[in-house]
Amino acid sequence: MTENMETSVIETVETPQYDDAALAAEYQARRQQQIEEDLAQPFDPDCVLEVRHLRKCFPLKKTMFGKVTKELVAVDDISFKLKAGETLGIVGESGCGKTTAGRAILKLHEPTGGQIIFNGQDITHLKSSQMREIRKQMQIIFQDPYSSLPPRDTVGGLLSEPVEVHGIVPKEQIKDYVLELMDKCGLRDYYFERYPHEFSGGQRQRICIARALSVNPKLVICDEPVSALDVSIQAQIINLLKQLQREMNLAYVFISHDLSVVKFISDKIGVMYLGGMMEFGSKEDIFTNPLHPYTKALFSAVPNPDPTRKMQRIALGGDIPSPANPPKGCRFHTRCPYAKEICKHVVPEYKEYEPGHFAACHLLEEEQ
Amino acid sequence: MAGKNKKAERGYLTGREIRAIAKANAKEIRRLEAYKNRKADEEEFLTEMHDPDNILEIDGLHTYFYTEQGVVKAVNGVSYNVPKHSVVGVVGESGCGKSVTSMSVMRLIQGPTGQIADGSIRFQSKDFKRDAKGNPVKAEDGSFEMEEKIYDIAKMPIREIHRLRGKQIAMIFQEPMTSLNPVFTIGQQLDEVTLIHIPGATKQQAKEKSYEMLRLVGIIPENVYNAFPHELSGGMRQRVMIAMALAAEPRLIIADEPTTALDVTIQAQILELLQDIKNKIDGSILLITHDLGVIAEMADYVVVMYAGKVIEKGTVMEIFQDPRHPYTIGLQKSKPTMTLDDGVELYNIPGNVPNPTNMPNHCYFKERCASCTACCNGEYPEMVQVSPTHFVACHLYGEEAHND
Numbered sequence: 001m002t003e004n005m006e007t008s009v010i011e012t013v014e015t016p017q018y019d020d021a022a023l024a025a026e027y028q029a030r031r032q033q034q035i036e037e038d039l040a041q042p043f044d045p046d047c048v049l050e051v052r053h054l055r056k057c058f059p060l061k062k063t064m065f066g067k068v069t070k071e072l073v074a075v076d077d078i079s080f081k082l083k084a085g086e087t088l089g090i091v092g093e094s095g096c097g098k099t100t101a102g103r104a105i106l107k108l109h110e111p112t113g114g115q116i117i118f119n120g121q122d123i124t125h126l127k128s129s130q131m132r133e134i135r136k137q138m139q140i141i142f143q144d145p146y147s148s149l150p151p152r153d154t155v156g157g158l159l160s161e162p163v164e165v166h167g168i169v170p171k172e173q174i175k176d177y178v179l180e181l182m183d184k185c186g187l188r189d190y191y192f193e194r195y196p197h198e199f200s201g202g203q204r205q206r207i208c209i210a211r212a213l214s215v216n217p218k219l220v221i222c223d224e225p226v227s228a229l230d231v232s233i234q235a236q237i238i239n240l241l242k243q244l245q246r247e248m249n250l251a252y253v254f255i256s257h258d259l260s261v262v263k264f265i266s267d268k269i270g271v272m273y274l275g276g277m278m279e280f281g282s283k284e285d286i287f288t289n290p291l292h293p294y295t296k297a298l299f300s301a302v303p304n305p306d307p308t309r310k311m312q313r314i315a316l317g318g319d320i321p322s323p324a325n326p327p328k329g330c331r332f333h334t335r336c337p338y339a340k341e342i343c344k345h346v347v348p349e350y351k352e353y354e355p356g357h358f359a360a361c362h363l364l365e366e367e368q
Numbered sequence: 369m370a371g372k373n374k375k376a377e378r379g380y381l382t383g384r385e386i387r388a389i390a391k392a393n394a395k396e397i398r399r400l401e402a403y404k405n406r407k408a409d410e411e412e413f414l415t416e417m418h419d420p421d422n423i424l425e426i427d428g429l430h431t432y433f434y435t436e437q438g439v440v441k442a443v444n445g446v447s448y449n450v451p452k453h454s455v456v457g458v459v460g461e462s463g464c465g466k467s468v469t470s471m472s473v474m475r476l477i478q479g480p481t482g483q484i485a486d487g488s489i490r491f492q493s494k495d496f497k498r499d500a501k502g503n504p505v506k507a508e509d510g511s512f513e514m515e516e517k518i519y520d521i522a523k524m525p526i527r528e529i530h531r532l533r534g535k536q537i538a539m540i541f542q543e544p545m546t547s548l549n550p551v552f553t554i555g556q557q558l559d560e561v562t563l564i565h566i567p568g569a570t571k572q573q574a575k576e577k578s579y580e581m582l583r584l585v586g587i588i589p590e591n592v593y594n595a596f597p598h599e600l601s602g603g604m605r606q607r608v609m610i611a612m613a614l615a616a617e618p619r620l621i622i623a624d625e626p627t628t629a630l631d632v633t634i635q636a637q638i639l640e641l642l643q644d645i646k647n648k649i650d651g652s653i654l655l656i657t658h659d660l661g662v663i664a665e666m667a668d669y670v671v672v673m674y675a676g677k678v679i680e681k682g683t684v685m686e687i688f689q690d691p692r693h694p695y696t697i698g699l700q701k702s703k704p705t706m707t708l709d710d711g712v713e714l715y716n717i718p719g720n721v722p723n724p725t726n727m728p729n730h731c732y733f734k735e736r737c738a739s740c741t742a743c744c745n746g747e748y749p750e751m752v753q754v755s756p757t758h759f760v761a762c763h764l765y766g767e768e769a770h771n772d
Contacts, residue, residue: 093631200720230461231658235702235716242713257631264704264714287706301636302706303661307684315640316633319601335633 018345020328027347031077035114038079043117048218048251049082049105055113056097056104060324072324074100076275077114077350080268084218085245087252089266089283091259091298093320097275098255102221105253106138107131119218136166139212143224145204149196155182155207156192162214178214184247185210186240202233206240213244221253226261238265259302263287271295274323274331277350281357291359294332330362338363386436393434400483404526413523415490422492423620423652424450424473429487429522431465431472434480438725442468444676445487447751450620455646455653457667457684459660459699463721465676466656470622473521473654474539475529489521493536494619496567504567512567535565538613542625544605548597554608555593558582561615581611584648585641603634610641614649622654627662639665660703664688669757672696675721675732677748682758692760694737731763739764 035053044050055077061070075097082088090098103109105116107123116124123134142148149158159178163169169177179189185206196204205225212220222241226234242265245252256262262269269286271279271294279292290296297314316335321327327334333343342362350360353368381389418425431443443465450456458466471477472484473491496504497513507513519532541547549557558578562569569577575593582589585607597605606626613621623642627635643666646653655666663670663684670687672680672695680693691697701715719736722728731737734744743763752765 093633202720231660231699232461232702232717233720235704235714236718238704239714239716259632260704260706263706298632299706301632303635303639303659303665305660305664305688305700305703305705307664307688313636313640315637317637319603319634320631 018342020345023346024328035077039115043120043122044081045120046083047081047117048084048119049253050117051081051105051114052079052117053114054078054101054104054111054116056100056109057112070324073275073326074323075104078270078272078277079114080270080277080280082219082251082253082268084251085249086268087245087254087266089254089256089262089269090272091256091262091269092272093257095274095320095323096272097323098257098272099223101272102140102223102253102255106135106140106221108140136215137217138219138221139215139217140221140223141205141208141212141225144228145201145208146228148208149204149211151196154193154195155187158196158207159210159214162211166215168215181210181214184244185213186236200233201229202236205229205233205237209237209240209244213248213250216248217250219251219253221255223255224257225254227256227258234261241265259299271298274320274326276331276360277358278332278361279357279359281354281359285354285357289354289357291353291357291364292332292361293336293338293363297337330360381437389436389438393439396485397434397480397483400485401480404479404483406525408525408528410528413520413525413528415488415518415520415523417490417492417518419449420492421451422449422490423452424492424654425488425490426469426473427488427490429469429472429489430485431468431477431482432485433482435725440724441676441727442482442724443472444727446673446676446678448671448678448681450652450654451669452652453650454668455655455666456669456671457655457657457663458671458673459657459663460673461658461721463675463724464673466673467624469673470539470624470654470656473622474533474537475521475524475526476539484522487522491519491521491532491537492619493517493519493532495531495536534561534618535616536618537620537622538616538618540606540609540613540621540623540626542628544602544609544629545597547609548605550597553594553596554600558593558608558612558615561612565616577615578611581615582608584614584645585611586637587611601634602630603637606630606634606638607641610638610645614645617649617651619651620654621649621651622656624656625658626655628657628659635662642666660700661705672699675724675727677732677761678751679733679762680758680760682755686755686758690758692754692758692765693733693762694739694764695733698736698738731761 038052054075056075057071057073059068059071062068078101080088090101092098100109104111111124115122118134118138156178159181160174163174163177182189182191187206187210196207226237229237238261244250254262254265263283266283268282270277271292273294279286279295286295290299297316300312300314314337318335321334329345330343330348333339336343340362348360348362348365350358352358353364427447429443429446433440433442446465446469460466473489477484494514494516497515499505504512521532555578558581559571559574562574562577578593579589582592587604587607600608627638630638639662657663667684670682670684671678672687672693674695680687680696687696691700698715698717702717704714717736722732730746731744731749734740741763749761749763749766751759751761753759754765
C-alpha cells in the first residue's frame with residue numbers, strides 16, 4: 001500500500017513483454033546450479049570465516065500439516081570471506097536482514113541454506129552440543145547495553161562466568177585474568193564488585209565487550225554496538241574496538257546503519273537491501289567508486305557536518321518494501337532512479353565487476 | 369547539600385536524608401503547582417520582547433525535577449532566542465536538557481515532579497482578537513481580526529496555555545507511532561486540529577485543509593486520509609505528523625529529533641521536506657537533535673547544550689568553522705565523517721557527563737576538558753561574547769577578553 005502513496009514517478013518505456021514465470025524458473029535453475037558448484041569448492045584456509053550463499057527464511061503461513069506455504073526471506077544468498085584481523089562492515093536500512101545475517105552466522109538462527117565455514121570447519125549442520133566448543137571462538141556484542149546484561153550479578157561475576165564455564169584459565173587464576181581483561185577494556189578494578197545498573201551506557205558497553213572477549217574469541221559479531229550511545233561515548237567505544245582488534249588479532253563483523261562509523265572501522269563493506277547483498281568490496285572500492293545506485297543514494301543521504309559543503313542528493317522516493325512481499329525482478333527497482341523495464345522482471349546477477357568488488361545491477365551489465 | 373556530599377562518600381542515602389529531601393520537595397512542589405493552577409488575568413502574563421525580531425526568547429529558564437534522590441536541575445539557566453523566519457538547531461548529548469527546554473516551551477513538563485522553577489519564555493503570538501469571554505471578534509466583512517500579543521509562557525496558568533499549544537506553537541515528536549492515536553484514522557486526527565483551532569470551521573473546510581496539508585508534505589491524500597496509523601511506514605507517519613503540526617499554521621514549530629527513528633534515506637526525504645516547508649510557511653523552526661550533520665544542513669543558528677546549560681551559541685558557520693568551547697570542538701572531532709582520513713585514532717572526550725543530582729560548583733566540563741586551567745576551579749564561567757552573534761561560556765575566552 002505504501003509504495004503507491006508517494007508522489008514519485010518511475011519512467012516507463014514501452015518494451016517487449018517479459019514472461020515472469022518463465023524468467024523466474026530459469027533464474028531459479030541457474031542459481032541452484034551456481035550454488036551447488038560453489039558449495040563444492042574447497043575451503044579457503046586463510047579465512048577465519050567464510051559464508052557461502054547463506055539463506056535464512058522465516059515461515060509466515062503453515063498448512064494444517066506444518067507445511068510452509070508462505071515464507072519471509074530475511075537473508076537471501078549472501079557470500080563473503082573474512083580473514084583474521086579484518087573487519088567486515090554490513091550496512092543497510094532497518095529490515096534489510098543485516099542483524100539476521102549476523103545471528104545466522106553464529107547459528108543463533110538455524111540457517112535455511114548455504115554454508116558457514118569457521119576456521120576451516122563447516123559448522124552449518126552441527127548440533128548444539130557440538131557448537132558449544134565453537135561458540136567459545138565466536139562471540140557477539142549487542143546493540144542495547146541496558147538489556148543485555150543480567151542485573152543480578154556483579155561485573156566480576158558476569159565476566160568470570162564465561163571464563164569458568166569454558167575453562168579458559170585454572171580456577172585460582174580467574175580473578176587475576178578478569179582484572180587484566182577489565183583493565184584492557186578501560187574498566188577500573190574497583191568496578192569488580194559493582195552491579196550493571198550503576199554504570200552509564202558507555203561503561204556497560206565496555207562490560208559487554210569485556211564479556212565477549214573473556215573467552216579469547218577469534219570472531220566477534222558487533223551488532224550495532226554504538227547506535228545507542230552518544231557521539232562522545234561512541235568515539236571511545238570505536239577506538240577501544242580498534243585497539244583490541246590490533247592486540248588480539250580479532251575478526252569483526254560490524255553491523256551498523258551508520259555509514260560513517262562503518263567507514264571508519266571496516267576493511268571490507270557489504271551493502272544489503274531487502275535481504276540481498278547489493279554490493280560488496282573493499283572500503284576503498286565502495287567509498288571511492290560505488291557501483292550500485294543504492295550504494296550511491298545511501299552515501300548521498302548521509303548529512304554532512306560541514307555547512308559549507310552541500311552534497312548533491314540522489315533522492316530515493318518511497319519506502320523500503322515489505323520483506324514478506326518483495327518486488328519481482330531487481331529488489332531495488334521500486335525506488336531506483338535509473339530503473340528500466342528489464343529491472344522489473346529479471347533478477348540481476350551478483351557478479352565481480354572489479355577484482356574483489358561485487359555488485360548486482362542490470363545497468364552495470366549493460367555498461368560492460 | 370551536606371546530605372549529598374555524604375551520599376557521594378557512602379554511595380547511598382539514609383532514611384533521614386530521604387525524608388528531608390521529600391519534605392523539601394513537597395513544599396516546593398506545592399508552591400509551584402499552586403502557581404501553575406492559579407487563575408490570573410491576562411495582564412499578569414503579558415510582557416514585552418527584548419528584540420522584536422525574535423519570535424521566541426528563552427531567558428534564564430530553570431526546569432527542575434524534584435526526585436527522591438534530590439533535585440535534578442535538568443535545565444539550569446538556559447537562554448537563547450529564535451529569530452523570525454529562521455531555523456535554530458539545539459544540539460547536545462542525551463540528558464543535556466535540550467528536550468526538556470522544548471517541553472517547557474510547550475508546558476508539557478510532567479508534573480508534579482517536573483516544574484518550571486524560574487525564568488521566562490517570551491513568545492510573540494498572533495491570534496484572533498477575542499472578547500472578554502474568549503470568543504473571537506468578527507469584523508464587519510465577516511473575517512476575523514488578528515492581533516499580536518506577547519505572552520510569558522513560563523508565567524501563564526496552565527489552563528490558559530491552549531491559546532498557544534498546538535495552534536501557535538506546534539510540535540513534531542521523535543516517535544511518530546506513539547504520537548499518533550492508533551484508534552482514529554489519519555483524517556479524523558488531522559481534521560481535529562482545524563476544528564479546534566479555527567473558529568467556525570465546518571467539517572468540509574477541515575477536510576479540505578487536511579487534504580491541502582497532506583499534499584504539502586508529499587502524500588497523495590486520497591490514499592491516506594482514511595487509513596489508520598499502523599498502515600503507514602515510519603517515514604509516512606512522520607510526514608503525517610508534520611502535516612498535523614502545519615495544519616493550524618503555527619508561528620513556531622518545535623521538531624524534537626524528527627528523524628532519529630528513521631533510516632538514512634527516509635531521513636534525507638524528511639529533511640528535504642522540512643527545508644522546503646521552511647520557505648513556504650510564515651514561521652520559525654526549533655530543531656532539536658543530537659546529529660551534527662542534520663544541524664549543519666538545516667540550521668541558521670546553533671545552540672550547543674551540555675548538562676543543562678548552554679555552553680556555546682552562534683550562527684551555523686561560526687559554530688562549525690570557528691568553534692570555541694572545548695566541548696564543541698571535541699564533539700565535532702569525535703564524530704566519524706564520510707570524508708575522514710583512514711588510520712587515525714578517533715578523537716574522544718574522556719569520561720562521562722557529571723551526575724545531575726550533584727553538580728559541581730565549577731565548570732561542568734572541567735573533568736573532561738583537555739585545555740582546562742587553574743581558573744576553571746572557580747565559579748561557573750559567564751557567557752562571553754566572541755562576535756555579535758557568537759557567545760561561549762568558557763574561562764579560556766573570558767581571560768582573553770580581560771587582557772584585551
